[in-house]
Amino acid sequence: MPTRRPPDLPERDVTPEAIYQDRRRLVRLLALSPLALAACSPKGEAGSPTPAPPPPPAPGTALSYTPNPAFRTRGPLTSWQDVTHYNNYYEFGTSKSDPARYSGAFKPRPWSVTVGGECEAPGIFALEDLIKGIPLEQRIYRHRCVEAWSMVIPWVGFPLGTLLKRFKPTSRAKYVAFTTVDRPGQMPGLSYPVLDWPYREGLRIDEAMHPLTLLAVGVYGRVLPNQNGAPLRLVVPWKYGFKSTKAIVQIAFSETRPVTSWNQAAPDRYGFYANVNPDVGTVPWSQHTERRIAGSGFSLFGNRIATRLFNGYADQVASLYAGMDLRRDY
Numbered sequence: 456m457p458t459r460r461p462p463d464l465p466e467r468d469v470t471p472e473a474i475y476q477d478r479r480r481l482v483r484l485l486a487l488s489p490l491a492l493a494a495c496s497p498k499g500e501a502g503s504p505t506p507a508p509p510p511p512p513a514p515g516t517a518l519s520y521t522p523n524p525a526f527r528t529r530g531p532l533t534s535w536q537d538v539t540h541y542n543n544y545y546e547f548g549t550s551k552s553d554p555a556r557y558s559g560a561f562k563p564r565p566w567s568v569t570v571g572g573e574c575e576a577p578g579i580f581a582l583e584d585l586i587k588g589i590p591l592e593q594r595i596y597r598h599r600c601v602e603a604w605s606m607v608i609p610w611v612g613f614p615l616g617t618l619l620k621r622f623k624p625t626s627r628a629k630y631v632a633f634t635t636v637d638r639p640g641q642m643p644g645l646s647y648p649v650l651d652w653p654y655r656e657g658l659r660i661d662e663a664m665h666p667l668t669l670l671a672v673g674v675y676g677r678v679l680p681n682q683n684g685a686p687l688r689l690v691v692p693w694k695y696g697f698k699s700t701k702a703i704v705q706i707a708f709s710e711t712r713p714v715t716s717w718n719q720a721a722p723d724r725y726g727f728y729a730n731v732n733p734d735v736g737t738v739p740w741s742q743h744t745e746r747r748i749a750g751s752g753f754s755l756f757g758n759r760i761a762t763r764l765f766n767g768y769a770d771q772v773a774s775l776y777a778g779m780d781l782r783r784d785y
């Protein structure tokens with residue numbers, strides 16, 4: 456994905472680390488009772504009901520939330536281990552293992568978010584004040600990276616629109632931009648000019664207000680680990696993962712389309728919309744399939760599945776793009 460460094464290939468190699476993890480998982484599986492084993496056997500996404508999230512094996516503050524059954528992807532979840540150790544977060548480095556390894560010194564609290572631009576109620580808000588009174592829910596979403604791997608992740612958060620309405624966007628607010636914190640002292644990846652830092656992304660206002668668009672503060676029922684974008688990150692499940700800005704410190708409403716990091720770095724490859732679309736291949740690899748990182752220990756052999764238009768959320772979001780040429784406006 457980076458344009459000034461070589462790894463322009465879809466990530467598909469099995470690292471020694473992954474093999475080790477798979478072996479450990481297999482050992483754990485074999486130790487389970489036959490009943491549990493049956494419940495954990497790998498299934499296609501359409502088949503099995505969503506298993507209840509297992510108790511988080513890692514420490515972290517538990518959140519109180521309500522599962523929202525209206526937003527529940529079926530099929531096996533990606534493990535806590537994979538969700539938190541196979542990350543893209545270039546502020547901490549460009550390897551998948553870098554964010555977990557190098558984000559230990561990052562301080563996600565105290566935190567404040569600056570809200571401005573085309574709105575009647577701008578301000579600088581402490582995170583606690585920002586989200587006060589908004590109930591947290593759990594949603595199980597598919598995540599599709601432009602690099603052609605995917606996950607199924609149980610986020611804890613709330614609809615972005617619920618928050619945005621509080622700032623009373625004006626009629627000129629056609630877009631919303633999100634900026635990640637810029638802390639070179641705590642983010643070693645910022646020393647490398649992979650992107651024009653800080654990381655910036657944006658959505659059209661109707662995309663931002665869409666009920667699927669989530670702001671996450673947790674995953675697997677726990678406060679977000681640093682590597683997943685603590686303390687506040689976007690989740691836009693019908694778009695490639697790079698639209699989902701981590702560690703948000705700024706939200707700005709604008710009349711014109713904001714400049715966004717990946718689009719700025721390689722506009723032909725990474726469109727502003729970045730809607731998941733198997734038939735639009737702007738990168739040097741195919742987007743027709745994806746490697747699903749989920750299931751119970753056999754992913755070592757690859758779990759290749761078909762990529763779906765809008766990442767399978769077409770029935771909910773296709774109307775946002777009525778009349779648009781998805782091949783041109785990618």
Ligand SMILES: Nc1nc2c(c(=O)[nH]1)N[C@H]1C(S)=C(S)[C@@H](COP(=O)(O)O)O[C@H]1N2
Nearest residue numbers: 542543544545600635654683696697699701
């Ligand atoms: N600030 C920032 N946000 C980011 C990124 C990043 O490098 N920096 N990577 C993006 C990409 S490419 C993906 S796939 C997702 C990964 O989110 P996850 O690590 O929680 O799965 O974060 C997105 N948000």
Ligand SMILES: [Mo]
Nearest residue numbers: 600601696697
């Ligand atoms: Mo990604």
